[in-house]
Amino acid sequence: MTKKRALLAGAHFMNGDVACAEGAIAAGCRFFAGYPITPATEIAEHLSERMPEFGGIYIQMEDEIGSMAAVIGASYAGLKAMTATSGPGFSLMQENIGLAAMTETPCVIVDIMRGGPSTGQPTLPGQQDVMQAKWGSHGDYGIIALSPSSVQEMFNLTIEAFNLSETYRVPTLLMGDEIVGHMWEKVVIPPASEIETVNRKKPHVPPDKYAPFMPDDDLVPPMACFGEGYRFHATGLTHDEHGYPKTQSSEVQSKLVRRLCEKINKNEDRIVKVEEIMLEDADIAVISYGIVARSALSAVRKARETGIKAGLLRLITLWPFPEKRVKKLARKTKAIVVPEMNCGQMVREVERAAKETPVAFLSKLGEDPHRPKEILEVMRRSA
Amino acid sequence: MVQEVSHPFSSYLRSAMIPHIWCSGCGNGIVLNCFIHALEELQRDLDKLVVVSGIGCIGRTAGYANADSFHTTHGRAIAFATGVKLANPELEVVVISGDGDLFAIGGNHFIHAARRNIGVKVICANNFNYGMTGGQQGPTTPLEASTTTTPYGNIEHPFNLVHLAAAAGATYVARWTTLHVRRLTQSIKRMLQKEGFCFVEVISPCPEIFGRRNKMRTGLEMMEWFRRASSVENFSDPSKAEITSKRILVGEFVNVEKVSYERLLHEKIGQINEKKIVW
Structure with a gap:
């Protein structure tokens, strides 16, 4: 029997990786790029089936570096985008997670933690990547990372991760582990009307007045996307509010990097959940x-x-x-x-x-x- | 009365980013010029164009084009562009980057994008070395060439980029030098009108960094080499198109029709959802 093109509202028995994938769909994610890796592969497998049902994109890239780059590209082209991986792949993604932080790209990275270092214990759980989540890419930047304790939370916090990433224009990490990823538990998926989703704020000025990295009072700049007529530039280089490289200016570097940290740190009370x-x-x-x-x-x-x-x-x-x-x-x-x-x-x-x-x-x-x-x-x- | 005159192509350039950073005698300006001419001749809507670059001298091109543009991490321009093209297939996505960026650190993305036949158009300015970091040996440095990291002469065999692109599955492959501006412009035009993954290699002079270590101190001397060594031969065997000091084979090598990845993908999505409606 063919499944209906709809969220699976109701009570289910499913594993954490599948719950994460369903959470992504519910959050409005319509782009997934990834590379197979235990114990996160089921997220990719499930989305390869589910994404097309929602008109979304699933692509298996040649590696995790490419996956993260494609996610940033898709986000700039206007889709909510994610990838999912585990330790070794998470390491490979770090440079482009830094690019996502620098270019303020809303996106979600799921790391189903296994035992490390290196290839470590692919089928066993670990919590060894939690510092890497904060400090994994070079330089200073703010980041958000969430930690699910159950299969239900794999669903709920994936939605939360998208909402936070769209609100703060920041790569948001869902730091699961092999057990919450592979464990089967009851999950209740609410009807779509009861799921709160957030979309990035759009520019409130015409293209000739738009500066892509000019923040509002909340320190987050409104985001235009490719093809909308704003004709803006974004770069991983230190840049001013217009997105133009200013690699020799300590003033621009200080202003930009401090804002990238502060837009997260100053919003701690709004972001933090315990x-x-x-x-x-x-x-x-x-x-x-x-x-x-x-x-x-x-x-x-x-x-x-x-x-x-x-x-x-x-x-x-x-x-x-x-x-x-x-x-x-x-x-x-x-x-x-x-x-x-x-x-x-x-x-x-x-x-x-x-x-x-x-x-x-x-x-x-x-x-x-x-x-x-x-x-x-x-x-x-x-x- | 003094009249303000603007350059006929100023609307294609992001004036706030000019002057560019390139050295005198560099070929990157010619590459950008030919690209702009191609856009102008095709009357392309700049609002639907995305220019993506990696790292290196030519990587700054993204910033100079008055379109949506993104300057990625080193080597990742094609992977980024893949995400853009899939997310919005209506956009024209052009990657303009260098030989080191696209074929050393980014080589894996290049061959897989060509294999998939994703509709991303790639222009590679091949200057035989890493210019921005001061002239190190790269994947296209000719045998025996002198660079800052091959002071005794290069002993690595270089890539033949048109052969690589053809073997990996590109639907359009051409090579020109910056001397062949009209043909290069025509090739870029042709590429922009084709479906699928397309590749144009431009042999580009880097006199300040590469040339002066290799007995070609000026842009003119490098162009003189291109004139002396290049021969135009369309649809010749790309496997026999290795670049040597005596011979630079230029022309179109591949021009075939092949359905693009994004078309197959979106057709598949359509089929899946049609079935759903029937059900």
Whole structure:
């Protein structure tokens, strides 16, 4: 039976990669360029079937470098565009993620994290790319990265990623992992009328008055697209408001690069999302994200059963780092526990924000995320 | 009475970006000039033109053309252009870049774009070296040529670009030098009227950086080499068109009809959705 050309409103049992692909369709994404890589391939496979049903484009490029370049091209030609990959491909995309940041290109990059470095563990989960998400391309720039903990969130946060990328004209990263990518869970897809989508703001001046990188008060410039008669220029070189290269001017460099950072950092309160569970009276807080947060929640519940006043701060936004929330939390808790599937990445940000409050780090590499009892044990020691 | 006179082609140039950065004797201005003439003769709508460049001297062309334009990362112009053309097939998407950008760092994108037959038109200014970074050896540097990184003479065999393009599947392949301005303009016109992936190589003088290390100190001397060595031969075997100091074979090498990737893709999308409506 042929599927209807419509969003699959209703309750489904699907895997995280497929939920991400459906989220992209729901968000209005109509261009996907990618390259096969475990454990993100199912996103490409599903979109190769679904995109044409919506008049959208699916193309398999020759590599991840080309995929990211094509995504930027499609976005400048007016479509919402995305790619999906895993660690090695994410590394290859970094230069053009920098180009997307510099040319303020709305686009979404999904990284289904596996074990690294290098080819690492293609079929196993990791959280080793979260610092790369922030610092992966050379130079300074603002970026947004989200962390889904469930298959439902693979759907929801893909939509959120598109909305943020369109609002702030910034490449937005969905940092999933092999488990949320491959796990099957219930997903509820709302009817299209209930899904909020955001489109980039268009120029409010005629072509002869248009400066493509002249920001509004929110620090985000309105975006014309190719073929609309604005005849504008964009470049990866340091450029002025007209998009013209100004590679010898410290003033232009300072103004541009600071704005690229500030349009994200100054909007931290609007962008950042966290989930706070049992934190009101907590002495010990676990700060966690992604699949590990599911284990952390179980540990927190077990701790409460044994009389430890524990709570969970789940980071949905990784970048910009929810600094204010962590600072606030650190002031009222005795200790913070950070479990991560890496050798210590986001914990550095937590330590920086927590200041005097002791932070215990629990590292895990390889097959499984932390077991609740492992996290509970560290909480007991910290209590 | 003094009358203000503007250049007849000023509407094709982004005046705020002029003067250009190119050295005297450089061939890039001729490439841009021929491109503009082709647009003028075809009366193309500049609002529907996108010029894409990579990195290098000729890479600045995107900024000079008064159209929508994008200056990508090094080597990625064709991959970027692929995204543009697929997203909006009504746009004319032209990549103007150099030999190092398109065939060393960007070589993989070139052959795959040609294989797919995506409707992107590529003009390569081949100056035999990396001019902007000061004259290093590149994928088209002739054997024994002196560059800043081959001080004892180049020992790498260069690409024969027209053979590469033909083998990879381009529907139109031509080579001219900057001496052949009328024929080059005609070739660009022909390319802009064709469906699918098209390629025009322009042998372009770089006297300041390449020529002076290779006994051709001025643009004129380099053009003299082009005049002496080039011979026009249309539809000859591209595999036998290697460039040597004695011979630069120019002309059209390939001109075939082949359905483009974007046409196949959008037809497929149409078919899929038609079926849906029937259902």
